[in-house]
Amino acid sequence: xxxxxxxxxxxxxxxxxICDVCSKDWTSSPVSGGFLFGSYAYCPxxxxxxxxxxxxxxxxxxxxxxxxxxxxxSAWVLKxxxxxxxxxxxxxxxxxxx
Numbered sequence: 799x800x801x802x803x804x805x806x807x808x809x810x811x812x813x814x815x816i817c818d819v820c821s822k823d824w825t826s827s828p829v830s831g832g833f834l835f836g837s838y839a840y841c842p843x844x845x846x847x848x849x850x851x852x853x854x855x856x857x858x859x860x861x862x863x864x865x866x867x868x869x870x871x872s873a874w875v876l877k878x879x880x881x882x883x884x885x886x887x888x889x890x891x892x893x894x895x896x
Contacts, residue, residue, distance in 0.1 A: 800892050807887040815872040817841035819848065824872045832871045834863040839875050 815824045818838040831842030835857075840848060842865075852858060865874040 799895060801895050803891045803893065805889045805891075807889075809885045809887070811883050811885055813876060813883070815839075815875045817844055819844040824870075824875075827872055828870050830865055830867055830870055830874075832865045832874070833861050834878065836860050836862070839871075839878070842871055 813825065816822070817824060817832075817840065819840050820843065822841055822843070824841055829842050832840050832845045834840070835852065852861070863878070865871050869877070
């Protein structure tokens with residue numbers, strides 16, 4: 799019989815801001831720009847390079863918010879988090895047991 803085991807690891811990332819697409823660290827950057835695509839924060843650089851593909855596939859409706867021009871990307875992401883700086887890693891394992 800197969801059994802599924804689920805484990806979760808919770809990590810508090812504090813005030814660090816990493817792009818969900820390219821993994822670049824934007825924590826100390828004053829640069830503004832970017833958007834929230836579904837639940838993924840696209841940094842200013844990824845927003846520029848990936849927007850055409852999003853439009854090509856007509857997925858603009860998945861852009862939930864744009865970073866305001868008067869706010870840095872990192873400050874905007876922290877504002878979106880509203881104090882919840884946790885990342886939850888969920889692992890699923892299936893084992894065959896008798």
